[in-house]
Amino acid sequence: MIRSTHLPLLVTLATLVLAYALCAAAYPAMLSTRVMSNLLTDNAFLGIAAVGMTFVILSGGIDLSIGSVIAFTGVFLAVVLRETSMHPLLAFVLVLCITTGFGAAMGATIHYLEMPPFIVTLAGMFLARGAAYVLSTESVPITHEFYDTLQGLYWKAPGGGRFRLIGGIMVLTFIVGIVVAHRTRFGQNVYALGGGEQAARLMGVPQAMTTVGIYATSGCLAGLSGIVFSLYTSAGYSLATVGVELDAIAAVVIGGTLLTGGYGFVGGTFFGILIMGLIQTYIVFDGTLSSWWTKIVIGGLLFAFILLQKGLTWATQAKATRARRRTATGSAALS
Amino acid sequence: MGPKPSTLKRVMPQLLILAAALALNVLVFPEFFHIDFRNGRLFGNVVDVLNRGAPVALLCIGMTLVIATRGIDLSVGAVMAIAGAVAASVVVDGHGWVTALLAALAAGGVCGLWNGFLVAVLRIQPIVATLVLMVAGRGIAQLVTEGKILTFSDPGLIHLGAGVVAGIPTPILIWVTLGLLVAWAVRKTALGMLIEAIGINERSSRLAGINSRVLLICVYTVSGLCAALAGVIVAADIKGADANNAGLWLELDAILAVVIGGNSLLGGRFSILASLIGALIIQSVNSVILLSGMPPEFNLVIKAVLILCILVIQSPRIGNLIYILRASGPQPQPDRPPLPKKEAAR
Numbered sequence: 001m002i003r004s005t006h007l008p009l010l011v012t013l014a015t016l017v018l019a020y021a022l023c024a025a026a027y028p029a030m031l032s033t034r035v036m037s038n039l040l041t042d043n044a045f046l047g048i049a050a051v052g053m054t055f056v057i058l059s060g061g062i063d064l065s066i067g068s069v070i071a072f073t074g075v076f077l078a079v080v081l082r083e084t085s086m087h088p089l090l091a092f093v094l095v096l097c098i099t100t101g102f103g104a105a106m107g108a109t110i111h112y113l114e115m116p117p118f119i120v121t122l123a124g125m126f127l128a129r130g131a132a133y134v135l136s137t138e139s140v141p142i143t144h145e146f147y148d149t150l151q152g153l154y155w156k157a158p159g160g161g162r163f164r165l166i167g168g169i170m171v172l173t174f175i176v177g178i179v180v181a182h183r184t185r186f187g188q189n190v191y192a193l194g195g196g197e198q199a200a201r202l203m204g205v206p207q208a209m210t211t212v213g214i215y216a217t218s219g220c221l222a223g224l225s226g227i228v229f230s231l232y233t234s235a236g237y238s239l240a241t242v243g244v245e246l247d248a249i250a251a252v253v254i255g256g257t258l259l260t261g262g263y264g265f266v267g268g269t270f271f272g273i274l275i276m277g278l279i280q281t282y283i284v285f286d287g288t289l290s291s292w293w294t295k296i297v298i299g300g301l302l303f304a305f306i307l308l309q310k311g312l313t314w315a316t317q318a319k320a321t322r323a324r325r326r327t328a329t330g331s332a333a334l335s
Numbered sequence: 336m337g338p339k340p341s342t343l344k345r346v347m348p349q350l351l352i353l354a355a356a357l358a359l360n361v362l363v364f365p366e367f368f369h370i371d372f373r374n375g376r377l378f379g380n381v382v383d384v385l386n387r388g389a390p391v392a393l394l395c396i397g398m399t400l401v402i403a404t405r406g407i408d409l410s411v412g413a414v415m416a417i418a419g420a421v422a423a424s425v426v427v428d429g430h431g432w433v434t435a436l437l438a439a440l441a442a443g444g445v446c447g448l449w450n451g452f453l454v455a456v457l458r459i460q461p462i463v464a465t466l467v468l469m470v471a472g473r474g475i476a477q478l479v480t481e482g483k484i485l486t487f488s489d490p491g492l493i494h495l496g497a498g499v500v501a502g503i504p505t506p507i508l509i510w511v512t513l514g515l516l517v518a519w520a521v522r523k524t525a526l527g528m529l530i531e532a533i534g535i536n537e538r539s540s541r542l543a544g545i546n547s548r549v550l551l552i553c554v555y556t557v558s559g560l561c562a563a564l565a566g567v568i569v570a571a572d573i574k575g576a577d578a579n580n581a582g583l584w585l586e587l588d589a590i591l592a593v594v595i596g597g598n599s600l601l602g603g604r605f606s607i608l609a610s611l612i613g614a615l616i617i618q619s620v621n622s623v624i625l626l627s628g629m630p631p632e633f634n635l636v637i638k639a640v641l642i643l644c645i646l647v648i649q650s651p652r653i654g655n656l657i658y659i660l661r662a663s664g665p666q667p668q669p670d671r672p673p674l675p676k677k678e679a680a681r
Contacts, residue, residue, distance in 0.1 A: 062462075064587075113650045116600050118407075118462075122587055123643045130635030137632055250470055259463045292477035292578075299471020306463055 008256030008264075008309055012271045015301075019278050027285045033161025035281060040167030043277040045070065045229040046247055047170040047270065051177040052221030053248040054269045058181070059214050060194040060261025061117035065106065066222040067244035068128035069099050071237070073226020075132045078140035078236025088146045096223045102128065103219020107212035121215075125245075132238035139237040142230060150231055166228045173221065177266040190214060194261025250298055251276055254305050275301065342608065349596055349612040352645060356619035364626040376499045380622065382507070388618035389506035390415070390582070392611055393565040394589035395596075396510075396517050397447075397558030399610040402593050404551055405534040405602025406454060406461035408558045411589060413472025414446045415566030415582030420479035422567045423487050423576035432491030439567045440560055446472070447559020451552030469586070476578035486575035496571025506568050510611075513561070518607040527605075530554065534602025592617050595645055616645070 023030045049066045056063045073095050080091045106124045110117050153165040181187040189210040192200040201207060230236055249259075255272030257264025279297050283289045360367045360380070370379035394411050401408045422439035426432060446468060453464035487493075498505045521527030532540040533547045541547045565585070570576045590600075596613030598605045620641050624634045647653060 112652065113647060114652045115646060115650055118600065119591070119594055119646060122591065123639050123646065125587075126635050126639035126642070130633070130637075130639055133632040133635060246466075246470060249466065253463065253466075259460060259466075290477070290482055292474040292482060295474025296471050296478070299467050299474065302470060303467045306459055306467070307457070310457060310459060 007312055008305070009268045009271075011308055012254065012256045012268050012275070012305070016271045016275050016278070019275060023278060023282050023285070026282075030281070030285065033157040033159035035161075037157065037161035037163045037167065039274060039277045039281060040170060041162075041164050041232070042280075043273050044166040044170040045225045045232060045241075046244060046251065046276075047273045048173045048228055049222050049225040049244060050248040050251045050269045050273055051173050051266060052218035052225075053245070054177065054252050054255070054257060054264065054266050055181070055190055055214050056117075056218050057249070057252050057257055057259060058194045058261055058264055059190045059210070060197075061110070061211075061214065062121065062249070062259075063103075063106075063215065063218045063222075064118070064121040064245050065102075065124035065128055066218065066225070066248060067241045067246075068125045068132065069102065069219060069222035070226040070229055070241045070244060071239070072128045072132040072135075073099060073223050074230040074233070074236035074240060075135045075140065075238050076236070077227065077230050078142050079135050081142055081144050082140060088144055092227055095227065096220055099223030099226070100216050100220040103222070104212050104216035106219070107215030108208075110215065111208050111211040117215075129238070135238070136236070137238060139235050141235045143234075147231065147234060151234070166231055169224070169228055173224070174266065174270045181266045186210070186213060191262055194263070196262070247276065247298075250302050254298075254301055256305070256309070258309060342606075345597075345606055346609045346612055348649070349609050349616065352595070353612055353616050353619065356616050356623060359623045360619060360626060363623060363628075367626070372502060375502060376504070377502050380626070382504065384615065384618045384622050385507045386504045387621070388614050389510045390565040390569055390585060391588045391592055391617060392510040392614040393513065393561045393568070394558075394585060395592045395610045395614045396514055396607060397554075397561035398586075398589045398593050399596070399598060399605050399607050400517075400521070400530060400554045401461070401558050402590070402598055402600060403530050403534045403602055403605035404554055405537070406551075406555070407465065407590065407600070408450060408555065408562075409462060409465040409586050410446065410450060410468035410472055411558060411562040411565075412582035412584060412586040413469050413476070414443050414559055414562035415569060415585065416473055416476035416576075416578050417446060417479065418443045418563035418566030419570030419576040419581045420476040420485065420578050422492060423485040423570055424479055426487045426489045426492050427485055432489050432495070435489070435492055436495070436567060440563050443559040443561075443563020443566070444556055445559070446562070447556035448552065450559065451555030454555060455548045455551035473578060476576075476581075480576055480578050482578075484575050484577045488574065492567070493571050493574055496568045496573075506572075509564065509568065513564070514607060514611050517557070521607065531603055531605065534605075588617060589614075591642060595642070595649075597649060617642075 020030070029035065049070060053063060053066065076095050076098070077088070077091055080086055080094070081088060086094075102124070106120050109115060109120050150165055154162040156162055181190065189200070189205045192203055192205045193207065193210055193214075197207070229241065233240070251272035252264070252269050253259060253272070254275055255265065255268030255270070257268060276298055279301075280294055283291065283294055357367070364380065367380045370377055370382060372378070394415075398408055398411065418439040421442040422435040425435040425438045450461075450465050450468060453459045453467070454461050457464075495505055495509070500508055521530065529540070529545050529550060532543065532545055533550060537547055562582075566582060569581050592613035593610045594600060594613070595616055596606065596609035596611070598610060620638055621634075624637050629637070
């Protein structure tokens, strides 16, 4: 029997399959490995950031800063590689340390000063975007042979699709994210925190460590996403990736995670990303639809999934009430 | 009708922060308070602050009411874009500015009704419900303008954004009038109390006989209307509707202004006056950065740091610490009373 808790995930998966089938019916070329590999490559940075966002949302918080952090990471890498002779790998480690620390600082502010995540990460968004401006206001190209090497890494599938490194990094991030969310103590704590802070406290969840850890994870993954984005575009630009946090939130919600926290799946976010990428690909294939339809369709999908979750919550609650009533009458009959 | 002493006490911290921001302005630009009267219009930096702050101040009015009901309206920036696009396309089609304004307000009202319907009838969390329109809204605005930046030259419409009435720029008149009107409406009637009741505990407010559903829809509609007005002003100011950039991130500025105004994101007691002062604080900070002649790259960083400082000062935890430090004498330190946990972002 399908448990109702898995239903949103299944519906997301079914939506993806159905949408892909519809697209493929209209344009058989959509089934080629080229399209599939591009779907992974083009959405790699969004996917990686969305994993972090899933953790944040599962814990009942929100992180508005990731778009800015991605832009900051790109500009930082570009400027460092232009100004110094530092090896890119070292620069990657350095920038990941910075973004992780940034996330941890936001988490600490949220926990210790008891400020709403919305406002703290909003200030973080301004700060990271501002830092990117300070580093450089214009687009800085990245030319380094190591970047060329990384960009040249791909697995050529039959049919001509090129599964590149960055798509692989995204898939790997999702796998690690799924394992961490469902198989570790930290993951349990995240779910517990999202289920209700008071209950989590009573359960003995280390709140401070978990909150700081969640936002540090989100910061770290935003940094990784920035690295992937710089590999994708070969440049750093402080005006890039504006509004990515919204796309990430939309992907998380479409993936079946409740924005109230405590319930959802990291795997669902992966399907959410693919659905959003699919809409864009379809619009490109169609050619007559304008780009703004992407936003409208994603908004509509968001609405549909929210309604679905709402309906499921109602249904489960009604079932629980019925069950309770049955037990109540049963015990009354016994006594 | 002067403000009551309690009102004054409520907005005192905000007034002090505003005074500090203005003092900073004077520090970097001694002529700050100098006001000129030329060509039938007031000129001066203070006038600029009031004028430039108009969109955020307008958004603030609606946002304060929404936040007072324990909600949040993320869609106001997108609604601004839609309203601007509608106004511009109506004017470009050859109708008068009054029709354009009414059409824009109608569009904003419909957006607000939609949000209110999702929140009050379908019982979707406000942050999620308004996210739908935030994501889709700019797409809709682009649909209206067909992806172009629609420019217009109707003097009536432009007057709303760049005009002057009795020497005072029109946007200032609009936001001050609307602010006073709404503040008066919620304070001179039971409306404000009812809204606060919903924010504190919606269930019990409903049990107490408040028609929370209708009231919630009204509050979101007011927010939509305010956003539409702000959108028209912004479009009129640049004589064009830019679906991509009109009102971009202004929802965040408006929320920030409400929070700086000392209103809790958890709903309950609210003050429109304090929120408006919050909006002016944000604008004064912008002005100080501008006047100081610092490279514009630093704007966002400085703004973020200043805002963080203001928020930390207002944080309940800090207030509690100060309270404990003051109270801790020879007797053992009392345990910190449990604070309501933050759930605002949910």
